[in-house]
Amino acid sequence: MAKKASQKPAKTAAKKVAKKASKTASTKAVKKPAKVAMKSAAAKPAKPAAKVSAKASKPAAAKKAPAAKTVAAKTVVVKTLPKAAAKPAAEPTAAPKPAPEKIAPTSPAFATEGAKAPAFQLPRDGGTEVSLSDYAGQKLVIFFYPRASTPGCTKEAIDFTRLSADFQAAGTAVLGVSADPLKAQESFRDKFALGVPLLSDATQAMLKSYGAWGEKSMYGKIFEGVLRTTVLIDAKGNVAKIWRGVKVDGHADAVLEEARRI
Incomplete structure (x- = not known):
C-alpha cells in the first residue's frame, strides 16, 4: 500500500x-x-x-x-x-556712279538766252588777263572761232575789226576766243592787222561753258574742237542772243544790228 x-x-x-x-x-x-x-x-x-x-x-x-x-x-x-544681327551691320555696297551725260554739240551746253553769262578769266594777245567783270555795265560780243589764220576764221575776224567803231558807238565791246596758244593769236593779229582782243582758252573751260566746244566732223572724220559760235551779252550781264553753227558771210553785220537793238 x-x-x-x-x-x-x-x-x-x-x-x-x-x-x-x-x-x-x-x-x-x-x-x-x-x-x-x-x-x-x-x-x-x-x-x-x-x-x-x-x-x-x-x-x-x-x-x-x-x-x-x-x-x-x-x-x-x-x-x-x-x-x-551682325549681317545687317555690314555696310551696303555703294551704288555705281552714273557716267556724266554727254551734251550734243548742236545744243547749248550751259549758256542759254535770258540766263546769266558764265564768268571767265583768260589771257589775251599781249599777255594781259581779261574777265567778264571787265565789261560790267556795257554790252559784249564774243565770237568763238575754230583756228587762227584759217580762211573762215580770218574773214570773220577781219569783219569784226572793220565794224569795231560801229560796235563801240553802240556801247558794245568785241572779243575773239579760240583754243589756240597766245603765240598763235599774236601771229594772227599781226598778220592781218586785227583790232579786236584775241583770247586763248587752252583748257577749253570757257569754250565748254558757252557751248562752243564739242564733237564735229570734217572730210569724214569726227573729232572734238571749237564750234563756231557767237554770243551777245547785254549790259546787265545776261545772254541776249546766241548764234550757233555760224556762217561767216554777213555774220558780223547781223550781230551789230542785234547789238543796236537791245
Missing part, C-alpha cells in the same frame, strides 16, 4: 512536468511563427516601397533631362543671335 501511494505522486509529478513541457513547446512554437510572420511582414512591404521610390525617381530624372535639353537649345539660339 505504501508502495502504491508513493507511485501516485510520482506519476502526478511526471504528468505535471509533461504538461509544462508541452505548454512551453507550444508557446515557443506559437511565438516563433509570430516572429517570422512579423519579420516577413515588415520586410515585404519595404521592398514595394523601394520599388515605388525607384519608379518615382525614374520619371523625375526623365523630366529633368528634357529641361536640360531645353536650356541647351536656348543657349544655342542665343549664340546664333549675334551672327544674325
